[in-house]
Amino acid sequence: MEYKTIETTVLRVAYYEYGPQDGWAVILSHGFPYDIHAYDGVVPILEKSGARVIVPYLRGFGPTRFLSSATVTMRSGQQAALGSDLISLLDALGIDKAVLAGFDWGGLASCVAAVLWPERVAGLVSYAGYDVYNRVINRSPNDPELECVQWYQHLFQSERGRECLSQHRHKLCKMLWRQWSPTWNFSDREYDQTATSFDNPDFVDIVVHAYRHAHGTANGDPALQDLEEKLAARPKIIVPAVTLDGTRDPLKPGGTAAHGEMFQGRHEHFVYDVGHAFPLEAPEAFAEAILLVHKWMSHGSSSSK
Numbered sequence: 001m002e003y004k005t006i007e008t009t010v011l012r013v014a015y016y017e018y019g020p021q022d023g024w025a026v027i028l029s030h031g032f033p034y035d036i037h038a039y040d041g042v043v044p045i046l047e048k049s050g051a052r053v054i055v056p057y058l059r060g061f062g063p064t065r066f067l068s069s070a071t072v073t074m075r076s077g078q079q080a081a082l083g084s085d086l087i088s089l090l091d092a093l094g095i096d097k098a099v100l101a102g103f104d105w106g107g108l109a110s111c112v113a114a115v116l117w118p119e120r121v122a123g124l125v126s127y128a129g130y131d132v133y134n135r136v137i138n139r140s141p142n143d144p145e146l147e148c149v150q151w152y153q154h155l156f157q158s159e160r161g162r163e164c165l166s167q168h169r170h171k172l173c174k175m176l177w178r179q180w181s182p183t184w185n186f187s188d189r190e191y192d193q194t195a196t197s198f199d200n201p202d203f204v205d206i207v208v209h210a211y212r213h214a215h216g217t218a219n220g221d222p223a224l225q226d227l228e229e230k231l232a233a234r235p236k237i238i239v240p241a242v243t244l245d246g247t248r249d250p251l252k253p254g255g256t257a258a259h260g261e262m263f264q265g266r267h268e269h270f271v272y273d274v275g276h277a278f279p280l281e282a283p284e285a286f287a288e289a290i291l292l293v294h295k296w297m298s299h300g301s302s303s304s305k
């Protein structure tokens with residue numbers, strides 16, 4: 001099966017599409033350092049339920065490209081850019097509303113879209129929790145053990161870190177897979193089929209900017225400043241949502257159950273014995289979360305539990 005492409009206002013997005021055109025729409029967004037293969041075990045389950053499943057390569061990954069190759073076009077990895085990309089993709093595909101589901105950057109993008117454009121989001125599945133950041137808060141240190149796990153974020157703050165990612169991206173990203181999912185015994189083949197996505201010409205710039213912006217050490221795209229100001233206030237999510245946690249994820253010590261207050265619509269939270277790569281490690285559970293949101297949609301339920 002070959003991927004499709006479609007132009008949005010900024011990108012030529014490469015994506016895979018499954019299921020009937022008139023099915024209920026769901027967009028599955030991957031994170032860093034992953035790609036569309038994160039959902040290989042999720043898609044067949046959703047297809048059987050009659051879903052129209054869209055799995056895009058995020059900006060900076062795989063065949064997705066900026067429409068302009070000019071250096072003046074900012075290769076931003078900030079949260080407002082990732083969330084805007086999802087809404088622009090819905091526009092380009094002619095989809096009014098969709099369930100948005102994701103983990104890591106994909107969870108961030110999905111939460112941002114749900115916060116800023118709730119009228120376009122039929123429901124949300126997020127690993128892990130309310131995944132919208134405030135740059136001011138991010139300047140404060142975490143517990144030393146978490147700071148240690150986030151070594152890559154600190155590395156990317158320097159130009160030496162940029163060069164390390166540029167020269168050793170495949171080795172570095174494979175290390176992250178192992179560290180973040182300590183009990184998932186993935187094969188070299190599984191990693192290699194994803195790692196080709198990191199050869200995108202904008203990969204390094206976008207990854208570095210994402211973590212510098214989140215830590216408050218790099219400015220964002222001026223065109224997105226209004227959106228970032230809205231996100232800084234950490235608005236609550238009003239769409240129906242399922243949030244997920246993995247007990248073996250060192251990036252989320254203690255989980256995200258405390259995020260419950262950030263969800264004003266119907267909300268359920270589930271915990272599984274997996275690491276950070278949730279849809280790869282527990283595809284059935286991830287699909288079940290999406291199907292639960294769809295069930296709520298079918299019954300017209302958006303009230304708080």
